[in-house]
Amino acid sequence: MKIKAAVLNEIKTPYAIEELNLSEIREDEVLVKMVASGICHSDDVVRTGDSPYMFPVVLGHEGSGIIEKVGASVRGFKPGDHVVLSYKYCGHCDNCLTGVPASCEDWAALNMSGIREDGTPYFQREDGSVVHNFFAQSSFSTYSIVYERNLTKVDLSADLRLVGPLGCGFLTGSGTVRNGLKPEPGSTVAVFGTGAVGLAAMMAAKISGCTKIIGVDIHDHRLETAKELGATHTINSKGIDVVAEIRKLTGGKGVNYTVDTTGVPQVIRASIEALAIGGTAAPVAASKPIELNTINDLTMFNRTIKGVLMGNAVPQLSIPQLIEFFQAGSFSFDKLVKFYKFEEINEAANDSLSGKTIKPVMIIDESYVPGK
Template sequence: MKIKAAVLNGLHQPYEIEELELSEIRDDEVLVRIVASGMCHSDDVVRQGYTEYQMPIVLGHEGSGIIDKVGKNVVGYEPGDHVVISFAYCGHCDSCLTGLPASCDDWNHLNFHGKRKDDTPYLTKSDGTPVTRFFGQSSFSTFAVVSPSSLTKVDKSVDLRLVGPFGCGFLTGSGTVFNGLRPEPGSTIAIFGTGAVGLAAMMAAKISGCTKVIAVDIHDHRLELAKELGATHTINSKNADVKEAILELTHGKGVNYSVDTTGVNAVVRNSIDVLAVGGSVAPVAAAREMEINTTNDFTMQNRNLVGARMGKAVPQLSIRQMVDFYKAGNFGFDKLAKFYTFDKINEAAEESLSGKVIKPILIMDETYAPEA
C-alpha cells in the first residue's frame, strides 16, 4: 500500500516527506494507522550518525494509532483498537518469561535490524530502493506494520495525540524509577536533566514517595516546569556547585538515588558523586566513554550502578499505569508536549534540539478526535 513517510536519506540531512510502498502484513503482524508520533532524542542520535544504520531510513518510535488490519495468527487485537506502539520482543526467551522484555534475546533483530528475518524490506521507494525500518515501527509515517508485542491497547477516551511518547521517553524515565531504582517512601533522589525522560523520572519519584526530589538542569524555564510537576528543589548547574548544593539539602549525606538523562560526562560524574553511602545511580542517556573508579566510586561506598534499558518495563503494564496516573492528576506529561503537523517535522526537530520544546509530537491524522 502507498503511505507517506518522513525519510532520512543521509546523515545530517533534513527529513523529506515521500510516498513509499509499505508491504502487506503477514500472519503474525498488525497494520496500524498512525495518528501521532513523539520525537525522541534517539531519532536524532541516528540522524547525526552516532549509531550506524543503512540509509534511507524512516525514524520514529513513539507512535500511537488505530489498528487497521491484523494477521490471522494475531490474538488479542482487532481492527479499531486504539494502541500505543513500543519496542518489540519475542515473548518466549528467558528474559521475556521473567518479566524483562527489554532484555529479550532477540531485541536487536526485532527492533534494529530494519528488515524482516528473511531480509525483505517493510518499506520501499517507488524505484524499488529498500528503506530501513526503525525500532520495530518507523512511526514517522501514516501507517506502520508492527509486531503484536509492540502494542498496548488504551481506552478510546484517551487522546491518542498525546500518548505516543509513553512507548519510549516517558516509559524509560518513569520505568527507571519504578522498576530500576525502586526508591522507598521517604528517600531522596536527584534527576539530572529535565527533558521528557528526566521529568517522567521525576514524576515517578514523586509518586513513589520520595520526600526530596531534586531537579538539576541549565535552563531556568525547564526548572520552573519541574517545580510545577513535583520537584521539591531545583538547581541550575550553571550557577551553583551541584555536589555542594545537594549535600547541603541532604544534611551532608547525599541522595539515596540519582538518574542521569543527559549523557554528558561531567554530569554523569556528578550523578555519582552526589550519592550517599549505599546509594544507586541509573544512567539512561547515550554517553561517551568515561573513566569510573569502581573501588572508590562504588565498592567502598556500597553504591550501585543500575542499568534500566527502556525502564526495565513491560510496556503493556507500564503504559496503562501511566495512563491511570495521568487520569488521577499525578503524571502531567501533557504539559511537556507541543503539537506539529506532519509537514513541520524539520521545525519540530530543530525546536527539540534547541531545547525550546521538551516533547514535540507530530500529528499524522489531523481528522482524529478522542471519543467523549
C-alpha cells in the first residue's frame, strides 16, 4: 500500500515527506494507522549522527494510533483498537520470562536491524530501494507495520494525540526511577537535565515519596517547569559548583540517587560525585566516554552506577499505570507537549534539539477525534 513517511536520507539533513510502498502484513504482524508521534532524543541523535544507523530511514518510536488490520496469528488485538507503541521484545528469553523485557537478549536485533529478521524490508521506494525501519515501529509515517509485543491497548478515553510519548521518553524517565532506582519514601534524588525524560523522572520521584527532588539544568524556564512538576529544589548549574550546591541542600551528605539525562560527560561525573555514601547513579542518555576512578569514585563510597534501558519497564503494564497517574493529576506530562502538523516535522525536530519545545508531538491524522 502507498503511505506517506518522513524519510531521513543522510545525517544532518532535513526530513523529507515521501510516498513509500509499505509491504503486506504477515501473519504475526499488525498494521497501525498512526494518529500522532512524539519526537524523542533518540531520533535526534540518529539525525545528528551521534548514534550511527542505516540510511535512508523512517524514524519515530513514540507512536500512537488505531489498528487497521491484524495478521492471522495475532490474538490480543483487533481492528479498531487504540494503541500506544513501544519497543519490541522476544518474550521467550530468560530475561523476558522473568519480567524484564527491556533486557531482552535479542533487543538490539529486534529493534535496530531496520528490516525483518528474514532480510525483507517494510518500506520501499517505487524503484525497489529499501528505506529502513526504526525501533520496530517507524512512527513518522501515516501507517506502519508492528508486532503484538510492540503494542499496548489503551481505552478510547485516552487522547491518542498525547499518549505516544509514554512509549519511550516518559516511560524511560519514570521507569528509571520507579523500576530501576526504586527509591525508598523519604529518600533524596537529583535529576540532571529537565527535558522530557528528566521531568518524567522527577514526577516519578514525587510519586515514590522522595522528600528532596533536586532539578539541575542551565535554563531557568525549564527549572520553573520542574518546580511545577515535583522538584522541591532547583539549581541552575551554569558557572557554579553543582556538587557543592547539592551537598548544601542535603546537610553535606549528597543525594541517595541521581539520574543523568544530558549525556554530557562532565555532567555525568557530577551526578556521581553528588551521591551520598551508598548512593546510586543512573545515566540514561547517549554519551561520549567518561573517565572514572573506580576506587575513588565508587568503591570508597560504596556507590553504584546502574544501567537502565527503557526505564526497565514492561510497556503493557507501565503505560496504563502512567495514564492512571495522569488522570489522577500526579503525572502531568501534557504540560510538556506542543503539537505540530506532520508537515512541520523539521520545525518540530529543530525545536526539540534547541530545547525550545520539551516534547514535540506531530499530529499525523488530523481527522482523529479524542474519545471516538
